[in-house]
Amino acid sequence: MMINYWEDLQRIRSKRPLIHHLMNYVVMNDAANVTLAVGASPIMAHAREEVEELAAKADALYINIGTLDDRWIESFLLAGKAANKNNVPVLLDPVGAGATRLRTETVLRILNEVEVSVLKGNGGEMMTLAGVVGMIKGVDSLGEANLEIAERLAREYGVTAVITGPRDYVSDGKRGAIVSNGTPMLQYITGSGCMVGSVIASFMAINKDLLIASVEGLVTFEIAAEKAEKKSSGPASLKVNLIDELYNMKSSDYELAKIEFKE
Numbered sequence: 558m559m560i561n562y563w564e565d566l567q568r569i570r571s572k573r574p575l576i577h578h579l580m581n582y583v584v585m586n587d588a589a590n591v592t593l594a595v596g597a598s599p600i601m602a603h604a605r606e607e608v609e610e611l612a613a614k615a616d617a618l619y620i621n622i623g624t625l626d627d628r629w630i631e632s633f634l635l636a637g638k639a640a641n642k643n644n645v646p647v648l649l650d651p652v653g654a655g656a657t658r659l660r661t662e663t664v665l666r667i668l669n670e671v672e673v674s675v676l677k678g679n680g681g682e683m684m685t686l687a688g689v690v691g692m693i694k695g696v697d698s699l700g701e702a703n704l705e706i707a708e709r710l711a712r713e714y715g716v717t718a719v720i721t722g723p724r725d726y727v728s729d730g731k732r733g734a735i736v737s738n739g740t741p742m743l744q745y746i747t748g749s750g751c752m753v754g755s756v757i758a759s760f761m762a763i764n765k766d767l768l769i770a771s772v773e774g775l776v777t778f779e780i781a782a783e784k785a786e787k788k789s790s791g792p793a794s795l796k797v798n799l800i801d802e803l804y805n806m807k808s809s810d811y812e813l814a815k816i817e818f819k820e
């Protein structure tokens with residue numbers, strides 16, 4: 558499959574799509590910086606009084622349940638429905654699904670009431686949603702998934718499923734892809750999963766093919782992370798260098814893409 562990574566990154570940079578985030582408090586600032594570094598325009602807003610207005614005008618909506626409570630949950634649903642009404646693609650990150658009943662039930666409620674375009678979580682979260690218990694500790698995954706689980710989730714929930722981890726598994730129910738870029742040091746930055754969501758959402762804003770947009774987001778973020786790691790002495794410098802590498806991405810960097818497609 559031919560993917561125009563560089564052309565699509567240029568489209569993000571020239572269009573500067575608005576990415577409306579309902580992003581957890583832990584990662585809010587980093588997600589905004591990552592979104593800017595790829596060339597899109599972030600807004601972090603979760604007040605129930607404004608989310609419908611913003612989601613309706615956004616180029617993509619990113620719902621991340623990381624620091625949920627009653628008010629946030631109301632806003633997730635309002636924003637998601639407003640996005641649906643206006644054909645704005647929706648990415649859902651089910652942070653900590655399986656860790657508590659509230660998280661699992663909230664994700665299922667959103668999937669039921671909102672048409673989610675891309676469902677992206679780590680192995681434990683996504684295996685929980687596929688009915689496999691005990692694979693999550695707080696927000697951390699206790700195991701790696703596989704392409705079959707991604708395909709099952711895609712079919713069951715009518716989404717493009719993205720499962721992150723040492724290898725990332727992507728499926729739209731028909732086509733599948735495995736991305737093997739990245740570095741283990743990403744596990745030591747809180748919110749690396751949340752941040753890759755911002756990059757995927759930026760590609761979703763300019764590419765209607767959700768499987769390809771997901772792969773483009775994963776590959777872009779993870780190649781930047783590989784380059785950043787070479788310049789870093791630990792997680793703190795990795796995070797700073799990662800934002801720089803996203804900003805400084807070159808077309809030749811995409812030669813590092815490690816991707817396998819399954820039809």
Ligand SMILES: Nc1ncnc2c1ncn2[C@@H]1O[C@H](COP(=O)(O)OP(=O)(O)OP(=O)(O)O)[C@@H](O)[C@H]1O
Binds near residue numbers: 752
């Ligand atoms: N062992 C690894 N090797 C290479 N890349 C990895 C590894 N583990 C995670 N990654 C990459 O790190 C990013 C985050 O994935 P991960 O599954 O750790 O997310 P997460 O658990 O949701 O993170 P967070 O909750 O901190 O946001 C993805 O781009 C993933 O591919």
Ligand SMILES: Cc1ncsc1CCO
Binds near residue numbers: 581623652747748
């Ligand atoms: C650590 C943490 N806790 C809630 S959200 C979050 C960010 C990583 O998922």
Ligand SMILES: [Mg+2]
Binds near residue numbers: 650678679751
């Ligand atoms: Mg996560």
